[in-house]
Amino acid sequence: MRKLAVAPATALVSLLLTVSAWAQDITNLGGDLTSDLPIDTALELPAPNISSEELFQLHLAGHTDFHGSFLFTKLNGKRVLGPHFNHNSCGACHVKDGRGPIRISSRPPGSSVLVKVSLRGLNPDGSPRDVPRVGEQLQNHSIDGSTRYDIRLRWRTVRGVYPDGTKYTLRRPQLSFKIPGIRSTKVVHSIRMSPPTIGMGLLEAVPAATIVAMSDPDDLDGDGISGRVSYVPNLETGQIEVGRFGWRATQPTLKQQAAAAFFHDMGLTNELFLPEGKAQEIPDEQLARVVFYSQAAGVTPARDQDHPDVVAGKALFQQINCDSCHVMTLQTGDSEVVEVANQEFHPFTDLLLHDMGPDLADERPEFSATQREWRTPPLWGLGLHPFLSSKRPGYLHDGRARTIEEAILWHGGEALSSRESFKDLSAAERFQLIRFLQSL
Template sequence: MSRPSFRCSTLFQALLLPLTLGADALFAAQADYPIQTTPMTGGAGSVKQHDHNAFSLPQGNLPITKRLDFSVGNSFFRNPWVVAPSSTDARDGLGPLFNTNSCQGCHIKDGRGHAPPSVDEPSVSLFLRLAVPADPQRDAEILKRHGFVPAPVYGSQLQTSAIPGMQPEASMVVEWQPLEQTLADGSKVSLRQPIYHIESPNYGPLPNNLLISPRVAPPMIGLGLLESIAEADILRHADPDDSNGDGISGRANRVWDKATESTVLGRFGWKAAEPNILQQAMGAFAGDMGLTSALSPQTDCTPEQQCDAFPNGGEHEVSDKVANFIAFYSASLAVPTRRDMDSAEVQRGAELFNQLNCAGCHTPTYTTAKVERDDLSEQVIWPYSDLLLHDMGPGLADGRDEFLADGNEWRTPPLWGMGLAQQVNPSAGFLHDGRARTLEEAVLWHGGEAQAAADQYRLLPAPERAALQRFLNSL
């Protein structure tokens, strides 16, 4: 049995740094960030739903005439796809290689996925992206259009399932290594470091220079609102040279738009490698389920794997009509309203969030542009993200570039709905690979540009840390 192991990061330099900040340095660099005063986090379309279905409702201001389109898109998102040929010809063509048979299989109840808790449990909604190091000159065209160089034979993504008669690419196993953090007041927090094993590869040996990037499914809420933010408003927060000296140098990813065949701003995905919802969705169909579409006519199956020997579900297994329903559904999932905003502890947590400069990356608010859909137009929203790339340090690095994003960089994930993540999926984890079981663990993994904020968090007394956590859980 082959068992290559891959650390998700280098050793824990960022986490094991001694606390060198004195109390007089706490909050040394504060910025004037707004504090949310309305519960309508997703603008007029926000919904007051805070249970296990909190992420599955349409925009509250979605016209009744569009509710049917939402429901149809929901059915294609939720129901499983099947092997071709099938009498269910609108949903056939699964595989031959895949990770899951439905969108809902990863985005559990439209929320975030989770990492397997032990080596004995299969991964449901966490997978590995694959690549090999690129030669900038030789690989210029593939880097321009793809953002990285896929692994020989195994492609861009490790697919751990297959239809009957086909072998999956391999098995993925996650081993957890404990790591204890001691905060300034002596409190101890137990973190877990993932180590990834690829076992039993079925299509020959894995490349010696294989690069991996673990990705857990992110929540689906508010995507249409994020797509409606004007590009200029996003770029306004970019500071690639850290000209203001605050230690934060967010920068935009520039990615390939398949429809326009041009390089544009990236805003979706863990490394902001997708320009819009439709391309993100069709890429997931191709990579996660082995389903072709007009936008992504090739799956991740390589010629060496001979997937063409099996029946398919048509030239475009996801028709343009179905693709548009899926995109509409994905753009229409409402953001839940804020909770507990009148709590003094929550209010104190909001102040600390700004004082620690968390808002330097997690930009609190935008107003969306005037767009074709009235329910998404000119909405004041509170996503808590700048949608830009930031160096998060060696503790979270994957070492795998994607377009302009380097191996240390990740897009700032929106925080709206964060406090309901484990209400929707009790096993949900945080960060790009779900390693953090709590929001405090997620904070303590922050390094790089967020190192100063994480160090200041470590210096806080327990009541202040609790207030910050209470604020995050109110989102």
């Protein structure tokens, strides 16, 4: 990955830059969108810099669209949800705008973890090949209350040990399902945990050129970390654009992400997903409200930034190159959403795809991303779990990591040397690094 700053000329300048980076105050993770409301509600309410009363009201209406259930919503007297779906509201999976519980349920009302499927290989345009009569994901719930595909998620234990002799246990998912009429060997799958939806508008407003400038597909700077841009189709413009959203950065805009979620996760047709002969179930204004809700919601501040363990952990984060991918500071450009325009903010991502090694690989490539590549997830909000949900958190694309520590221990591929450096830290230093991440 190429650093955005110009390389320093001397060791002294390098040291000063490093010290100043450690010292950089990242408390306002979301720039002017950082909220001082209580942590358990800040992500759901309008950002403090919302620019008008009208937009404030629009945001509150968007909250209802995002968190309200579509179970009983009707159009022309008919229920619109489904008939097959994964869950019945955005907020059921993105709980309080945070991550969802790791559960594939065999009972109503729904599941927050979803399974993407396709036939082997890719279509000429790079998109995965839909499974006939199924589509691109297993919609395992139905409005009549039945479930489909007999999906079972089990966990296999993996044991390891730190160089200092401390033992640890990880778990790896083992998924099974049945698609009537199709041999399971023909179908490849990918398990997806519902990620937090924090600061989405800021990520959308990072200029594509900034993301491209950080990429280093051939690792020209020889730091072992490449980073590739995910190029994906924009359904509205028909152009190939920089992907930003989803674990593989397969969606270029929040509008497309939300429209795809309505269609695939809830079975609700809309302006971007409207099969021939079907009525449009989500009016354009409702889709626009949900998008604005995600764009202009508040971001929680980092906490305890003066605590000695947090200060030390932040320095370690940079020393062992976690920030090569989890880039601490980005700038947005101009935006029609004035709230997110021209902000300096701290998401801890480069929005690029990285080869994370064979252990994290799934079976299902998507557009330019291979089975081993994942988009660097933002780390803001990592410590919010206890405030947002009482259920156990899951980290990484399939929720296999039960703790932040486990998430780090799964890193491989381009992140292998960072992971090894983490393992080589003393137990006290490992605690400090994790303490820093919990402060975000």
